[in-house]
Amino acid sequence: MSILRLAFAAFAVAAAPVLAEVQTVNAQTCLSCHSVDGVAHIDHVPIIHGQSETYLRHALHAYKSGQRSGGTADVMQAVAQDLSAAQIDQLAAFFGTDASIVQTAPISHLIKASAEGADGRLVYLTTKEGSARVVESRFNGDYFRVAPYVESEKFLTFCSIATMAAVLNSFEDALKRPIDTARYPYPYFTQDNIFNEDNQQVKTFEGVVTDGLTLDQIGLFLTHLDVRPSTIFADENSIEHMRNAIMEGLSDPAVRVILNYNRGIVGQNGSGHVSPIAAYHQPSNSVLVLDVAGYKYPPAWIPMDMLYKAMLDVDTSSKRSRGLALVRTF
Amino acid sequence: MHNRRQIMAFGLGGLALGGATITGLSRASAKDGLAEHALGGVGDLANPPQIHSQNGLLQTTLRPTLAEVLVDEQPRKLRRYNDGLPGPTLRVKPGDRMEITLENALPPNAPPLRALDTFPAFGPGDICGPVGTTHVAPHDLNTTNLHFHGMHVSPKGNSDNVFLTVEPGSAFTYEVQIPDNHPIGAFWYHPHWHGSVAAQIGTGMAGLILVEPEDYVPPGLPERQVIIQTVIGSDLAAFDDPQQFMSLQAPRIFTLNGQFRPTIRLRQGERQFWRILLANDFQFCPLNFADMGLRAILIGRDGIPLPAPKEVDRLLLSPGNRFDVVVEGAQPGLHDMVRQPYRHGLVDLEERIIAQVQIEAGGMPSDLMPAPAATPPDITDAEIVRSRKVVLGEVRDPRAVFDLAFTIDGQSYDPNTWHLDPKLNTAEEWTFVNTTAYPHPMHIHINPFQVVAINGVPVPDRPWYDTCVVPAAGTLTIRTRFEDFDGDFVTHCHILPHEDAGMMMNIRITT
Incomplete structure (x- = not known):
């Protein structure tokens, strides 16, 4: 009789380890009305993306208890009545931003936590050492080409989409870019117009919101965007080969390098992730990753041996390892 | 096909002959009531054939068949009652009895779309119908039955019982006693066998039922039946593909009385009594009468008379709705009848021209209305x-x-x-x-x-x-x-x- 079938295909909500014990809620139910792109399409349905987490939690409890009822509140009451307190927390955390957390957990805490997890071997771009490596690097051209175009992923699962948008925009006029009505007459790739008709055949917007893209799917998307991708899987190649591929890609102004790795393995919060690679620093044998989850971490220099392990991780969707996608303009 | 009916109706002109054939006690007629008003001829939308009750009994046979029919000048595969899109209009009075033999002349069912053993986790309780199918997917698309939509009649036995099954090649006689106090208005019949409903209505099976006393419509008021259907317009091979007809995005062709983008004629100031039925499977059909050059006076919704006539500009037709509307030619000229844009949840349905309304200057103004009829008392x-x-x-x-x-x-x-x-x-x-x-x-x-x-x-x-x-x-x-x-x-x-x-x-x- 439950309205939400709780055991269904997991949404990315459960990514954070602290939530692992909680039975996964099908947030697709929420998204169907509250919309995946954050814009409400049904007149009386509010936008909840970015609403205060505390408010959302209280509202869900008020619906569940029947305190809020009557009219359209009956809809939310029907949806909320079978949610457990833990599931309410989970949904509130997914859709909400909690002001108190922003105040008490500045980004340096996150960085410190992850640096400790990685034995202090990650060097963030925002540190003195991190900035110095960019200047010292002989493979830093892509940093200046790509960094201006990096925008944060619009959903937790949109790392691949945000990465493709940044990389494709960095080709500037060497690539024919779509023109959105909102930005007319300026051509620009966005996390929406990446989904052209061909790409929607590969995976719909909603599908990517649910569980992102695999490395193979990233390759497919790119073939439909007028560039030539080649995917390189870590389990089929040595660490030397992977490093050489990165260095060659960074050396060629017509090529960009996309990284698919498990960020948990390099000591950061999270798991499967995609971001552009911006530079290689020979003296420290580390790679600069322009994180498209800028709300979590600034760009980080990751030692090549850690990065290789993080690419060897098996993607549970594709059952294959992760790796690189080299993107070349025609 | 539809042209022949048009021509017949026109050929009989204003004569009250009607190419009538007698079926039992009921009078079946190809005659279009519009003809008495020099309407419904060439270049004007004709009413469907009608079957009247006689001496308190409407006795007829509805015989669904599957055939290729030209709809939008393209061959489409349709399921139709008595070879008509829509089926014949049934005209009865309160207190009448309907004896309708449903003779299922559809072809045998195709093998099940998905065998049950594909889903071993589901038990026999999930099965409906004779083959291994479920309650959540279409199956046995040629098995049928009848529903008398909106009618206040018994749901039992061989009356409006939608739990009955009429397999291809078999027949069943429905007997429906219409109570004396039955509301006066427009109703409809269509199949209601769970599993084949979408496929059958989506390919054309529907017809109007008008319940009214003698002299309900005054002689000077032309009655026009406007039965809007949206038949599946795919290529012929895919017409029964659930992946298609179960989707809002399936190609659907709007027809009025089976005609693709017909013209409806009336004169300025003249009134017509439109019995509008949206006999379809999926798409909503908002109409704007002012845009059609019409003044519209609503007198009944879903077969229930309004307490008093009400002037309306717009009506939202949901699948299954009927609206009884007296329209009056207001703005001379040729106007599009448009399915207005509709926000179907997250999907925006675009406007679509479904017919044209030709209003000619120089009509005789009229203030005719159908006879007043009772509205049920408010539920307190x-x-x-x-x-x-x-x-x-x-x-x-x-x-x-x-x-x-x-x-x-x-x-x-x-x-x-x-x-x-x-x-x-x-x-x-x-x-x-x-x-x-x-x-x-x-x-x-x-x-x-x-x-x-x-x-x-x-x-x-x-x-x-x-x-x-x-x-x-x-x-x-x-x-x-x-x-x-x-x-x-x-x-x-x-x-x-x-x-x-x-x-x-x-x-x-x-x-």
């Missing part, structure tokens, strides 16, 4: 013995097309669930709560209902319907009296792919 607070919430939802289900099944109160259609169990001669208030992002036009069989609130906001005039839309992520509150008839019937979404995907629930009226 004191009458309500019980309030219920009926929750509409959706759920992933691998047995369903697109893996998406629909639910009422958390479950897809289950023939063994009877928790909606009102008592005879009581009234209840139900709030349909829609937890999905799409509108659901909910239909309740046998008894009409009065809409009291939408999204919790009271509706001042409390209109009567038998099918009314529950807004996306919204609520619809209705009141209904369970009068005269005990027995079993159903409530369901009249987006018929939703019904076939499980959005239906049993109702049992107990004494």
Whole structure:
């Protein structure tokens, strides 16, 4: 009789380890009305993306208890009545931003936590050492080409989409870019117009919101965007080969390098992730990753041996390892 | 096909001959009532053939067949009653009896689309019909039965019993006693076999039923039946492909009385009585009369007369709705009849020209109206013995097309669930709560209902319907009296792919 079938295909909500014990809620139910792109399409349905987490939690409890009822509140009451307190927390955390957390957990805490997890071997771009490596690097051209175009992923699962948008925009006029009505007459790739008709055949917007893209799917998307991708899987190649591929890609102004790795393995919060690679620093044998989850971490220099392990991780969707996608303009 | 009917009607001109054939005690006629007004001829929309009751009995045969028919100048595969798109219009009076033999001349069913053993986890309780199929997906697309949509008649035995099954090659005779106090208005018949409803109505099976006393329509007022259908317009091989007809995005061809983009004629100042029926499976059809150059006076919704005529500019037709409207030519000229844009949940349906209205100058102004008819009394607070919430939802289900099944109160259609169990001669208030992002036009069989609130906001005039839309992520509150008839019937979404995907629930009226 439950309205939400709780055991269904997991949404990315459960990514954070602290939530692992909680039975996964099908947030697709929420998204169907509250919309995946954050814009409400049904007149009386509010936008909840970015609403205060505390408010959302209280509202869900008020619906569940029947305190809020009557009219359209009956809809939310029907949806909320079978949610457990833990599931309410989970949904509130997914859709909400909690002001108190922003105040008490500045980004340096996150960085410190992850640096400790990685034995202090990650060097963030925002540190003195991190900035110095960019200047010292002989493979830093892509940093200046790509960094201006990096925008944060619009959903937790949109790392691949945000990465493709940044990389494709960095080709500037060497690539024919779509023109959105909102930005007319300026051509620009966005996390929406990446989904052209061909790409929607590969995976719909909603599908990517649910569980992102695999490395193979990233390759497919790119073939439909007028560039030539080649995917390189870590389990089929040595660490030397992977490093050489990165260095060659960074050396060629017509090529960009996309990284698919498990960020948990390099000591950061999270798991499967995609971001552009911006530079290689020979003296420290580390790679600069322009994180498209800028709300979590600034760009980080990751030692090549850690990065290789993080690419060897098996993607549970594709059952294959992760790796690189080299993107070349025609 | 449709041209022949047009030509026949025109050829008979104003003569009252009518190419009548006698079927039993009923008078079947190809004559179009419009012909008496020099309407319905070449270049004007003709009414469907009509069958009248005689001496209190309408006796006829409805014979569905599957055939290739030119619709939009393209061959389409249609299922039609008596070779007509739509089927013949049945005209009866309160107190009449209908004896309708349903002769299922559709071809044998194709093998099941998905064998049950593909889904070993599901037990026999999930099966409906003779083959291994379920309650959440279409199957046995040529098995049929009959429903008398909106009529206040018995749901039992061989009356309006939608639990009956008429297999291809077999026949069944329905006997429907229309009570003396039956509301005066427009109703319709269509198949209602759970599993084949969407496919059959989506390929053309529907017809109008008009219930009215003698001399209801005054002689000087032309009556025009406007039966809007949206038949599946795919290539011929795909017409029965559930992946197609279960989708809102399927190509659908709007026809009026079976004609593609016909012209409707009237003169400035002249009145016509339009009996509008949206006899379709999925798409809503909002109409704007002012845009058609018409003044429109609404006198009945879903077969229930309004307490007083009401001038309207727009009407939202949900699948299954009827509107009885007296229209008057206001602006001379050629106007498009447009299915107005409609926001179908998250999908914007674009406007579509479905016909043209030609208003010629120099008509004779008229103030004719059909005879007044009784509206049921408002259902008062004191009458309500019980309030219920009926929750509409959706759920992933691998047995369903697109893996998406629909639910009422958390479950897809289950023939063994009877928790909606009102008592005879009581009234209840139900709030349909829609937890999905799409509108659901909910239909309740046998008894009409009065809409009291939408999204919790009271509706001042409390209109009567038998099918009314529950807004996306919204609520619809209705009141209904369970009068005269005990027995079993159903409530369901009249987006018929939703019904076939499980959005239906049993109702049992107990004494």
